[in-house]
Amino acid sequence: MPDQTQNAFRALADPTRRDIMRLLSANALTIAEVSTHFDMTRAAVKKHLTVLNDGGLITVEARGRERINQINPLGLAPVLSWLEFFDHFWDDRLADLKTAIEKDIQ
Amino acid sequence: MPDQTQNAFRALADPTRRDIMRLLSANALTIAEVSTHFDMTRAAVKKHLTVLNDGGLITVEARGRERINQINPLGLAPVLSWLEFFDHFWDDRLADLKTAIEKDIQ
DNA sequence: TTATTATGATACCAAAAAGTATCACGTTGC
């Protein structure tokens, strides 16, 4: 049971892995299916999936010879928890923050 | 003006940088002051501060020969915005998530 | 059985990251 916060933050640091998270948010997919969405080898995608799994952000379930990769929403908890720390400090600036977020969402 | 989301996530991927964020949440500090809290050279700390600045997570203000490093709460907006994306998908699981967060905060 | 398929694992390479050492430069204080 290593540092789950560190593993989660590290997993989210790569843009490909964040894209995979978005992908899997729609559907659970096999490694091969995920690979079709990216311009890299299946082996590279599998590595990213391993990092995401280490970070607790996805779960992997074997079905025959396939591996179904599925989002684990609870994996984001350590990340949100860490961010939550800052809410306690700037309750006054939090309003600005939320405004900025809403403006940023497309 | 590159990918601010990427720069912010990258900045948060390092445990030292996350610790610096917590440090600066209490007080704005000079580079030398931040350095006293870590077992590494001032140059290394300065590099971390540069990465945090690139990620928009801190602002740096010159005061004489000193550089005051200060948290920029709005810098977290791209990160929170990205995370917010997932809220739309699991409104049902969001309750579990929030429970997990509260339990994780010490 | 035999061929195909999906995956795991390993070795390897290039680029990026984390760190140190060092020096130059502007600011402060005497």
Add this chain to the structure above:
DNA sequence: GCAACGTGATACTTTTTGGTATCATAATAA
């Protein structure tokens, strides 16, 4: 002016990371 101080910047080393290529293995399909 001059010494001390805080910082910026560069060069360099080591480790980590993102990627490919390749092969072994288990499951499926004919």
